[in-house]
Amino acid sequence: MKPTSSRAARRLARKHAKSAPLTLADLSEKVARAKVKGISEALETRAKRILTSYLQTAHSYGMPVRAVVSEMASGQAAWRLGHAVRDEMLKTPPDAVRKAACKQGCAFCCILSGGEGGLITGFEATQLHDALLPVQGQPDGREWHPSACPALDPATQECRAYDARPMICRSFLSMDAAACEANANGAEEQGAGLLGSHLDYLAVHALCRAALKGIAQVHTYSMAETAKAAVSGDATFDTARHGPGALEIACSDGARAAGA
Numbered sequence: 001m002k003p004t005s006s007r008a009a010r011r012l013a014r015k016h017a018k019s020a021p022l023t024l025a026d027l028s029e030k031v032a033r034a035k036v037k038g039i040s041e042a043l044e045t046r047a048k049r050i051l052t053s054y055l056q057t058a059h060s061y062g063m064p065v066r067a068v069v070s071e072m073a074s075g076q077a078a079w080r081l082g083h084a085v086r087d088e089m090l091k092t093p094p095d096a097v098r099k100a101a102c103k104q105g106c107a108f109c110c111i112l113s114g115g116e117g118g119l120i121t122g123f124e125a126t127q128l129h130d131a132l133l134p135v136q137g138q139p140d141g142r143e144w145h146p147s148a149c150p151a152l153d154p155a156t157q158e159c160r161a162y163d164a165r166p167m168i169c170r171s172f173l174s175m176d177a178a179a180c181e182a183n184a185n186g187a188e189e190q191g192a193g194l195l196g197s198h199l200d201y202l203a204v205h206a207l208c209r210a211a212l213k214g215i216a217q218v219h220t221y222s223m224a225e226t227a228k229a230a231v232s233g234d235a236t237f238d239t240a241r242h243g244p245g246a247l248e249i250a251c252s253d254g255a256r257a258a259g260a
Helices: 006-019 024-033 041-060 065-074 076-089 122-135 167-171 177-184 197-211 223-231 246-258
Strands: 119-121 172-174 192-194 220-222
Touching: 024 041, 024 065, 024 197, 041 076, 041 197, 065 076, 065 122, 065 197, 076 119, 076 122, 076 167, 076 197, 119 122, 119 167, 119 223, 119 246, 122 220, 122 223, 167 172, 167 197, 172 177, 177 192, 192 246, 197 246, 220 223, 220 246
Parallel strands: none
Antiparallel strands: 119 220, 172 192
C-alpha cells in the first residue's frame, strides 16, 4: 500500500527506520547529532571526533553492533579512549607530570573530603568492586582517616585495587605533596589537579549517553560508595549509582575548572 501524502510517507519511513536493525552507520549519525550540556562546542566537537574514530575502528575490525553499544553504555569505550588520549599526551609530558610529587604511600589525595571520590563509569565500578572483594571484612582506609577511600590499606596507605583504579585516580597529580596534606585537612592550596585527558574521557562518556538515548542505559557511580560496597561484602554496587544529572555536572565542573 502506497502512502497517500508526503506526511504519511514520512511517517512510514520513520516506522521502517525504527524497525530496522541498528548499524554502526546509525550510531555514527547519532553521535554526530548528539548534544552534551555543560561543555563548550569545541570540547563537544573534540569528543565527537574521538568517538567517531572509535566507531570507524570498530567497523574496520568487524565488531558487532551489540558489542559496540555494550562498550559505549558501560563506559569501556570512554575508558579506552581516555587512555589513548592520555598516552598521546604523555609523549610530551606537561609540567604536572614531569614535576609530580606523587609517590607510593602518599595518599592525601585519597582522603575524600566530599565523600564522593569522583564519578566513575559502570565498567570502572565493576573492575573496582571485583578487585576489592577479596579484602572484604578487613580493616580499610577509613581506619587510617575517617574520610579516606575504603580501597586503601590503613597500615601502608597503599591502594589495594591499584591495577583496577578508575580514571580519576589515574588522572590526578600534584606537584606539591604538602599542599595535598593541607587540603586533606580542609585547606585550599594550589598545586594539584586533573590531567586534561580526564575531561575528554568525561565528555566522551556523556556523548555516549546522549547518542544511546532510547537504545541503552548509561549509568555512572560514586567511586567511594563502590569501594565501600565491596569491602563491606555487598554483592552489588547498586547503592553507588548516581542520578541522571551527575554526569552533566561532572562535565560542567571539569570544563569550568579547565577553562574549556
